[in-house]
Amino acid sequence: MLAAEPIVVIANAELDGLDEATVPVLRQLFLGRRTSVEGNRIHCFEPAPGTPLRRAFARIVLQRSERDLERYWLEQALSGGPPPPREIASDAELVQKVADRRGALGYLGWEAFSRLRRDGVKVIRVRDGDRLLGPEHPAYPLRFAVPQAPRPGGRNREE
Amino acid sequence: MRATLSLLAILWLAASPAGAEDWRVGLGPDVLSEPGDGPATRIGGWLDASYEDSDEQPSVGGLNHANIFADTRWRSFQVFVEGEYERETDLAGYEDEHQVELEQGYVRWQPSEAFGVRAGRFNTPFGWWVPIHWSILMDSVTPPLHVGKEVVPEQQIGLELAGRFFPRSVLGLDSELGWSLFAGYGQEGLDQDRTEGVTFGGDLHVRLAERYQLGVSGYTQRNRQLDDRRERSGVLYGEARLPWNLTVRSEYVVSRRDHVYEADVLTGLSRDADSVYAALRWDAHRFGYLAYRFGYGEDDDEELFTTDERAVHTFTLGILPRPDVRVKLEYSHNELVDSARSDFDHWVVSVGYLF
Numbered sequence: 084m085l086a087a088e089p090i091v092v093i094a095n096a097e098l099d100g101l102d103e104a105t106v107p108v109l110r111q112l113f114l115g116r117r118t119s120v121e122g123n124r125i126h127c128f129e130p131a132p133g134t135p136l137r138r139a140f141a142r143i144v145l146q147r148s149e150r151d152l153e154r155y156w157l158e159q160a161l162s163g164g165p166p167p168p169r170e171i172a173s174d175a176e177l178v179q180k181v182a183d184r185r186g187a188l189g190y191l192g193w194e195a196f197s198r199l200r201r202d203g204v205k206v207i208r209v210r211d212g213d214r215l216l217g218p219e220h221p222a223y224p225l226r227f228a229v230p231q232a233p234r235p236g237g238r239n240r241e242e
Numbered sequence: 243m244r245a246t247l248s249l250l251a252i253l254w255l256a257a258s259p260a261g262a263e264d265w266r267v268g269l270g271p272d273v274l275s276e277p278g279d280g281p282a283t284r285i286g287g288w289l290d291a292s293y294e295d296s297d298e299q300p301s302v303g304g305l306n307h308a309n310i311f312a313d314t315r316w317r318s319f320q321v322f323v324e325g326e327y328e329r330e331t332d333l334a335g336y337e338d339e340h341q342v343e344l345e346q347g348y349v350r351w352q353p354s355e356a357f358g359v360r361a362g363r364f365n366t367p368f369g370w371w372v373p374i375h376w377s378i379l380m381d382s383v384t385p386p387l388h389v390g391k392e393v394v395p396e397q398q399i400g401l402e403l404a405g406r407f408f409p410r411s412v413l414g415l416d417s418e419l420g421w422s423l424f425a426g427y428g429q430e431g432l433d434q435d436r437t438e439g440v441t442f443g444g445d446l447h448v449r450l451a452e453r454y455q456l457g458v459s460g461y462t463q464r465n466r467q468l469d470d471r472r473e474r475s476g477v478l479y480g481e482a483r484l485p486w487n488l489t490v491r492s493e494y495v496v497s498r499r500d501h502v503y504e505a506d507v508l509t510g511l512s513r514d515a516d517s518v519y520a521a522l523r524w525d526a527h528r529f530g531y532l533a534y535r536f537g538y539g540e541d542d543d544e545e546l547f548t549t550d551e552r553a554v555h556t557f558t559l560g561i562l563p564r565p566d567v568r569v570k571l572e573y574s575h576n577e578l579v580d581s582a583r584s585d586f587d588h589w590v591v592s593v594g595y596l597f
Contacts, residue, residue, distance in 0.1 A: 105416070110416075111418070119354065147452075150562070153565040156271065160313070162373065163346075167271050167275055170275075
């Protein structure tokens with residue numbers, strides 16, 4: 084059984100002008116096309132490749148497969164374009180990086196964020212038309228599939 | 243060659259402020275991705291080799307390109323230097339090239355997305371294929387007609403102003419608007435073939451919803467090498483990323499040349515040089531793709547001083563066993579229209595490696 088866990092976008096708490104963002108703005112930032120918001124330089128961090136979280140973010144936000152992204156970043160590198168986001172091996176290190184670096188932006192799963200939540204980091208809500216959605220909202224658009232542990236004694240039921 | 247290496251060294255050293263303690267140098271993108279206080283330099287490059295055969299010429303194989311670049315970033319500044327060894331014995335009917343050269347060398351100041359300045363030698367911002375330029379990144383081995391015949395120079399030596407904007411929406415889709423204006427100077431002594439004097443150009447393109455791109459570029463120069471004629475070129479280009487892993491791309495090039503007369507006779511190469519191609523790529527598998535390109539246009543033979551029309555059908559199988567390895571198997575059928583030359587087929591196998 085797979086469950087859909089929210090992808091939480093986090094930013095350094097001192098970053099002004101970025102408390103909410105649309106999916107296109109997140110795409111522009113994580114593809115390096117936009118490097119600042121409200122005059123503040125943005126530095127993006129992301130999880131290591133090959134994980135369901137990273138694949139889902141690439142598909143939903145960046146509208147590319149991981150293989151397409153590899154091609155995109157190679158084109159950028161050989162044409163003097165922007166560098167890719169810094170890959171961080173662990174959720175704990177990613178949260179630490181975002182907390183320590185002014186202008187930092189990253190993302191991780193809801194479960195990991197709940198466990199590693201700390202001062203110095205704020206959650207970026209996603210604007211979808213007139214609605215401002217946080218990760219707890221049922222209509223929050225950024226989600227990835229995680230295996231659900233089987234319950235003892237019977238089949239899983241959706242709540 | 244000596245001047246090339248000297249310029250390369252000067253540009254790269256210019257990126258190193260005296261006494262910088264925090265200068266990081268590395269091979270991978272991480273060295274530029276991790277923001278720091280000091281400058282960071284990424285060293286990279288690529289090389290490719292091929293074996294090709296055609297109906298017109300004997301087969302040939304070997305190393306085609308060995309390319310190395312250094313990309314240094316510090317705050318809003320960038321220094322990019324690229325040197326290349328190139329050995330292209332082109333059986334597809336384009337010009338042979340055997341040389342070592344400074345491919346690009348420029349300094350860029352980009353204080354914001356909306357505005358930046360670049361000065362030096364850089365790929366001509368004309369259309370889609372010419373600015374990207376590196377064969378290893380392309381879907382096919384052989385370039386389209388207007389690139390193979392160098393309708394516009396591959397590089398400019400000059401100054402470029404460029405930037406991008408993010409309008410709220412265009413046609414209800416999120417959008418990005420990019421622009422570029424450039425001016426340059428070229429002559430044979432600066433390794434700028436086919437150019438004499440001042441050049442001008444510009445580009446405007448819009449990207450919609452990360453799936454569609456449409457752009458237009460213009461360029462003018464004086465070509466001293468052939469007829470001392472003025473050339474004005476424009477291109478309308480577009481790309482669409484469609485469902486089922488399909489990508490469509492096209493460029494329509496128009497090139498107008500001043501008529502040049504010798505003894506009151508219009509010279510053969512004064513005809514205008516228009517060309518068009520449309521390409522379709524299917525990413526059939528994460529490790530490979532199939533691509534087809536149809537091209538049609540003017541085909542100047544500068545040695546024979548004739549101009550024909552050529553239609554080209556190019557089929558490419560791309561295999562990407564790893565992100566840094568590219569294998570391409572390609573077949574193209576060339577139809578010469580109203581020409582004394584016969585139609586011919588061209589085969590090529592190419593292997594490339596990026597680092």
